[in-house]
Amino acid sequence: MEALLPVIVLFVLFFLNVPVAFSLIGSSLFYFVFINNSMPTEMVIQQYVTAVESFPYLAVPFFVMMGSVMNYSGISGAMMDFANVLVGHTKGGLAQVNVLLSAFMGGISGSANADAAMQSKILVPEMVKKGFSLPFSGAITAASSAISPVIPPGTNLILYALIANVTVGDMFLAAYMPGILMTLALMFTVHIIAAKRNYTPQRQKMASIGEILRQFIKSIWALIIPFVIIMGMRMGMFTPTEAGAVAVFFSVIVGFFVYKELKLEHIPVILMDTVKGTGGVMAIIASAKVFGYYLTLERIPQMITEFLMNMTDSPIILLLVINALLLFIGMFLEGGAALVILAPLLVPAVVSFGIDPIHFGMIFIVNIMIGGLTPPFGSMMFTVCTIVGLKLEDFLKEVWPFIIALIAVLLLITYSEGVALFTYNLFN
Numbered sequence: 001m002e003a004l005l006p007v008i009v010l011f012v013l014f015f016l017n018v019p020v021a022f023s024l025i026g027s028s029l030f031y032f033v034f035i036n037n038s039m040p041t042e043m044v045i046q047q048y049v050t051a052v053e054s055f056p057y058l059a060v061p062f063f064v065m066m067g068s069v070m071n072y073s074g075i076s077g078a079m080m081d082f083a084n085v086l087v088g089h090t091k092g093g094l095a096q097v098n099v100l101l102s103a104f105m106g107g108i109s110g111s112a113n114a115d116a117a118m119q120s121k122i123l124v125p126e127m128v129k130k131g132f133s134l135p136f137s138g139a140i141t142a143a144s145s146a147i148s149p150v151i152p153p154g155t156n157l158i159l160y161a162l163i164a165n166v167t168v169g170d171m172f173l174a175a176y177m178p179g180i181l182m183t184l185a186l187m188f189t190v191h192i193i194a195a196k197r198n199y200t201p202q203r204q205k206m207a208s209i210g211e212i213l214r215q216f217i218k219s220i221w222a223l224i225i226p227f228v229i230i231m232g233m234r235m236g237m238f239t240p241t242e243a244g245a246v247a248v249f250f251s252v253i254v255g256f257f258v259y260k261e262l263k264l265e266h267i268p269v270i271l272m273d274t275v276k277g278t279g280g281v282m283a284i285i286a287s288a289k290v291f292g293y294y295l296t297l298e299r300i301p302q303m304i305t306e307f308l309m310n311m312t313d314s315p316i317i318l319l320l321v322i323n324a325l326l327l328f329i330g331m332f333l334e335g336g337a338a339l340v341i342l343a344p345l346l347v348p349a350v351v352s353f354g355i356d357p358i359h360f361g362m363i364f365i366v367n368i369m370i371g372g373l374t375p376p377f378g379s380m381m382f383t384v385c386t387i388v389g390l391k392l393e394d395f396l397k398e399v400w401p402f403i404i405a406l407i408a409v410l411l412l413i414t415y416s417e418g419v420a421l422f423t424y425n426l427f428n
Contacts, residue, residue, distance in 0.1 A: 002035060003035075003298040003300070004300075005030070005031070005035065006027040006028065006030050006031040006035070006291075006294055007027070007300075009026070009027040009030050010023055010024065010026075010027035010291070013026055013027060014333065020284050020287075020333075020337040021280075021283035021284045021286075021287045022287075023287075024284070024287035024288055024290070024291045024341070025048070025287040025290060025291075027291065028044070028287070028290040028291045028293070028294050029044070031294045032044050032294070036294075036297065039297075044290060044293075047289055047290045047293045048286050048287070048289065048290050049286075050289075051285055051286040051288075051289030051290070052282050052285060052286050054162070055239075055241060057162070057282070057285070058241040058244070059158050059168070059239075059240040059241040059243070059244045060155055060158065060159075060244075060278055060281055060282065061244075061274055061277075061278040062241065062243075062244025062245050062247065062248050063153050063155055063158070063244045063247070064155065064273075064274050064277040064278050064281070065244075065248050065270065065271075065273075065274040066153075066225075066244065066247045066248050066251050067114050067277075068269075068270045068273040068274055068277070069248060069251040069252055069255060069262070069270055070105070070251060071114070071118065072255065072261065072262050072263075072266040072269070072270065073251055073252070073254060073255025073256075073259055073261055073262040074254075074255060074258075074259030074260070074261035074262070075221075075222040075225075075251065075254065075255070075259065076101075076105065076118060076122075077259075077261075078218060078219040078221070078222045078259065079101055079104040079105055079219060079222055079223075080097065080101050080122070080123075081215055081218070081219065082104070082215050082216065082218075082219040082223070083097045083100040083101045083104060084097050084202060084203070085203075085207040085211055085212050085215045086100060086207070086212065087100050087187070088201060088202035088203040088207070089201050089202070089203040089204070089205055089206040089207065090191065090201060091190075091191050091194040091195050091199065091201065092190040092191060092193070092194030092199050092201075093130065093194075093199065093200060093201040093202030093203070094123065094126060094127045094130055094132065094202045095127065095132065095136070095137075095140050095190045095194060095199065096187055096190055096191075097123070097202060098119060098123050098127070098137075098140050098141055098144050099140065099144040099147070099183060099186045099187050099190060100183065100187070101119065101123070101144075102115050102119070102144035102145055102147045102148050102183075103144075103147050103151060103179060103180075103183040104222075104223070105118075105148055112145045112146055112148050112149050112335070112369060112372055112379070112380050113145070113379055113380060113383050114148075115144075115145040115147075115148040116141060116142055116145035116380045116383045116384050117383055117387060119141045119144070119145065120138070120141055120383070120384050120387035120388050121387060123137075123141065124137045124138060124141055124384075124387075124388050130200065130202065131199065131200060132199055133398075134388065134390060134394075135390060135394040135395055135397060135398040136193070136197075136398045137388070138384045138385060138388050138390040138394075138395055138398070139384075139395055139398035139399040139402060140186070140190060140398075140402065141384050141388075142372075142373055142378075142380040142381055142383070142384040142395070142399060143186055143373060143399060143402035143403070143405075143406065144186055145372075145380045145383075145384075146182065146369035146370060146372060146373060146380065146406060147179055147182045147183055147186070147369075149335070149365065149369060150175055150178050150179040150182060150365055150366060150369060151175060151176065151179035151226075152171075152172035152175055152176070152226055152229065153172060153226065153229055153243070153244070153247070154175070154365075155281065155336070156335060156336060156339055156365050156368075157171045157172060157175055157361075157365065158171075158240060159281075159285070159336065159339055159340060159343075160339060160343055160361045160364065160365060161240075161361070163339070163340070163343045163344055163347065164343065164347045164357045164358075164360075164361060165357075166357050166358055166361070168240040169240070170358055170424060170428075171358060171361055172229070173423055173424045173427055173428075174358050174359075174361070174362055174420070174421050174423060174424035175362065175365070175423075176423040177362075177413075177419065177420060177421070177422040177423045177424075178362045178365075178366050178409065178413050178420060181409045181412065181413065181419075182366070182406060182409050185405040185406060185408060185409045186402055186405055186406070188405070189401050189402055189405045192401075193401065221254045221258050221259070222254065225247055225250060225251065225254075228246065228247070228250060229243045229246070229247050232246065281336065284336060284337055284340055285340055288337075288340035288341055291341065292344050295344070295345065300345065302348075304345050304346070304349055305348050305349040305352055308321070308349045308353075309349075309352065309353075315350075315353045315354065315355055316415065318349075318350065318353055318355075319350075319355070319363065319414050319415070320414075322346060322350070322363075323363070323367060323410065323411075323414060326338070326342070326364065326367040326368060326371070327367060327370065327371065327374075327407075329342065329371070330367065330368050330370060330371015330372070330374065330378075331371060331374045331375065331378070333371070335365075335368035335369060335371060335372055335379070338368045338371070339364065339365070339368060342364075343364060346360075346364070347360065356417060356421070358421065358424060359413075359417050359420050359421055362413055362420045362421070363410070363413060363414050363420070366406070366409065366410050366413060367410060369406075370403060370406050370407065370410065373399055373402070373403055373406075374403065375392065375396065381395060381399070
């Protein structure tokens with residue numbers, strides 16, 4: 001029981017709203033100072049420092065920077081225009097554009113909160129003007145933002161690949177199918193709600209083939225960024241870190257010379273956004289490494305594996321239990337934090353049951369994204385409600401159909417490996 005005290009301390013700190021990195025390092029220090037004080041303090045500090053001395057982690061600041069460049073380069077506007085010509089004529093109009101834009105932007109920003117914040121500022125006011133209720137507009141904006149980190153190059157995909165010892169390129173390839181399924185599920189839900197409430201389309205009629213092609217040509221520079229990243233890695237032209245650098249360079253060129261919305265005065269803001277975003281992620285990674293050191297010393301991953309194997313010998317039951325656990329944890333823990341804390345514990349257990357770690361990565365990441373929509377600490381929920389001035393209770397009344405749709409996708413990819421890994425198997 002004494003060995004589990006740091007875990008209890010960790011969750012107490014979470015409930016006291018202590019930042020994730022400080023909660024992790026605080027609970028780790030509790031262990032090394034009060035429980036296992038035979039370990040020199042220098043060893044703990046060494047673990048913290050060496051955690052981020054990894055070349056693949058350099059991909060994180062590059063992809064964070066690419067998301068920031070996207071906000072100032074006109075890429076998001078090009079994506080929105082393209083989404084509008086594709087689905088603006090359907091029932092729900094702008095709500096459908098909202099969902100499709102998140103799918104497109106997933107390949108550019110890969111951040112749920114960035115996507116939620118951007119669409120809250122750009123699309124929600126426009127949706128309200130067009131007759132959508134504010135709670136519905138906020139709910140679909142938060143729900144659709146769950147797609148962004150699932151579609152490459154989301155940083156969660158990179159982190160999981162490093163934790164589970166699988167290649168980043170394989171994670172990127174596999175992630176497209178779950179992302180597409182989430183997009184279709186949300187669009188179908190929007191269609192049903194829009195038909196019931198008679199929400200009008202954004203466009204009077206379906207765009208012609210010529211109009212779609214013209215808009216595609218205007219947006220092609222933004223659309224090919226994910227393609228360049230994935231194909232470059234698959235063909236061995238560059239590593240994930242180099243892919244991030246190439247993507248930033250390409251985005252800057254597009255912003256300056258194609259869309260001409262990126263200005264020199266934006267550079268300091270982009271650099272500051274990158275430093276803040278990277279600092280937050282890397283502080284969590286370093287703190288999680290120290291926490292993981294404690295877990296390893298106390299053999300807690302092995303204990304969890306043994307417990308799960310004694311509880312059931314069925315992979316079906318195991319995945320059901322893990323899904324329930326992750327959905328519950330997601331109510332209290334931000335997705336990235338849940339990933340760096342829980343993935344090292346759960347991956348060995350599922351691998352021992354013969355479950356593909358890439359398949360489990362898809363399950364894990366979709367699951368923690370759903371958690372961002374649920375109270376009490378859902379990050380996308382709070383981002384949207386804060387920006388648009390929406391009451392939490394009004395948000396919750398509208399978001400539940402979208403949560404159900406996403407859980408349906410989660411169950412599908414959980415119990416159908418062929419569906420979950422369709423795009424991965426297609427290229428292997």
